[in-house]
Amino acid sequence: MRRIYFLVPEIATTKKIVDDLLLARIEERHIHVIAKRGTPLEDLPEANLLQKTDFIPAVQQGVALGGATGLLAGLVAVALPPASTVIAGGILLATTLAGASIGSWAGGMIGMTLGNRRIKEFEDKIEAGKLLVLADVPKDRVDEIEDRIRLHLPQVEIMQTEPRIPAFP
Structure with a gap:
């Protein structure tokens, strides 16, 4: 899946885009609209x-950093004299899992407080009244969907296409 960003001038055009994406068999759960706070999105x-946040990337970073820290702590614990080689594997596993768990929790909490880095570049235009449509489409259909949108709605700006979307969009 790839995420396509469409910057749209108003609600009416946004509705046409969403309808066109639905007709192209893009499920509604893969279409997301971001507007200025207080803008009524009606049925969009x-x-x-x-x-809207960096929750998923922050959790992924937290798991990696916490797991590495836990593994390092486990190696230090195993290197200490009272640890035997029999329990060394258990210590390594336990500290790695504990570190990954704490890291994912902390990363998730931090990620929820941060705005999405990819959306930040559109904040000025969103505050000016434009709407941002995010569409998660199969990677082999990106060109087809972009051409379809341009054909029906030439005033729409296709801003960028992410190389990949998070595991849980």
Whole structure:
């Protein structure tokens, strides 16, 4: 899956884009709209916390950093004299899992407080009244979807396409 960003001038055009994406068999759960706070989106699929924040990337970074820290702590614990080689594997596993768990929790908490880095570049235009549509499409259909949107709605700006989307969009 790849995420395509469309910057749209107003609600009416956004509705046409969402309808066109639905006709192209892109499920509604893969379409997300971000607008200026207080803008009524009516029946448009509003982006949720996972799209608006860096929650998923922060959790992934937390797992990696916490797991590495736990593994390092386990290696230090095993190197100390009272540890035997029989329990060394258990210590390494336990500290790595504990570190990964704490890291993912802390990363998730931090990620929820941060805005999505990819969306930050659009903040000025969103505050000016434009709407940002995020569409998660199969990678082999990106060109087809972009051409379809341009054909029907030439005023829409296709801003960028992410190389990949998070594991849980």
